[in-house]
Amino acid sequence: MPLEDSLIAELGDIAAAGLTRCRRVLESPCGRLATVDGREVLNFASNDYLGLAGNAEIARAMADGATQWGAGSGASHLVSGHLAPHEKLEQEIAVFTGFPRALTFSTGYLANLAVTPTLAGRGDAVFADKLNHASLIDAMRLAKANGADCRRYPHNDLAALEKMLAESAAPRKIIVTDAVFSMDGDLAPLPALFALAERFDAWLVIDDAHGFGVLGPQGKGSLGFFNLPAHPRLLLMGTLGKAAGVGGAFVAGSETAIEYLLQRGRSYIFTTAAPPAVACALSRSLDIIRHGDALRTTLMARIAQLRDGLAGLPWRLLPSATAIQPLIVGENEAAIRLSTALWERGLWLPAIRPPTVPPGTARLRISVSAAHTEADIARLVGTLKELA
């Protein structure tokens, strides 16, 4: 079959399974309200947990940064694209996270691709949580292609992981986990995972995309939440396009591990550095996060209000203490129907379906932000009750 026809056939299959995805075009900046097709809706779809994507100070830092440093970096970091704002940001992230050194990336996806396959090759072993984010799964696939033995343990199952570690004779073992699972909102048991890493002489790679800025003192993230200090056995990835409100990511770790990633991480080396203005904006964002306890208190109050309000509905709210509040609907069509009914009532909540989540657990992923008001949450709760 010619290529075009085979693609058309596959697209037909996707549509028949109710899995076609479509994009909505926003006619307004990211915020608690979004304008789509000229209509204003309440936005529970973004990962802008602290409401910083529309922050005027951060936008000004970006504009000033572009004026001073120009629009682009011009090259990859190792060639000539590593400008003073990038260097400053890396140093600020290292100080903030408590690790000796940090490296910044254009996206979290690229950051994850730089870690696991760079550290794990022939003869090494990777142990990954089954519910890890797609970018970590792809990183694991690359490690596998490099010859690493890659295994997935059932979600947060420490006993299963322990057994796998005990059976492994690999000289380099790497445990990889989301800190806050992106479609469930629950936390990985980081202290217990770290204890296993110590016991079996393994590294622990943590993806804190959804914890950074939100959890722990000063928003330092999941490690702060669990009171786990920086350690040479730990590598921390954080994204900067979610709570930080801008874009990009970092990996923080020991001096040696970061130097190794800089020398060998293909998705670090072979890509153009982010525009320096992005780094200027992120320096400002980091400052706001550091002093953002009031934002985090508001966010936690909104989460508590939502959870209280949704108790007793026919749909199951997963036990999550984070900004990600998944409401399990079940079948794909039912999740889409609910999402559409909410949309018609001016509420934007995306239906998340397989393959992103397991079959039969299609859900609404309610993303709470400090930018939401008490009235916003009350409106969502009221509408869901009416639809139930």
Ligand SMILES: Cc1ncc(COP(=O)(O)O)c(C=O)c1O
């Ligand atoms: C857990 C997790 N890791 C990594 C990423 C990728 O980050 P980025 O969007 O910056 O590429 C995401 C989301 O996109 C995520 O949810």
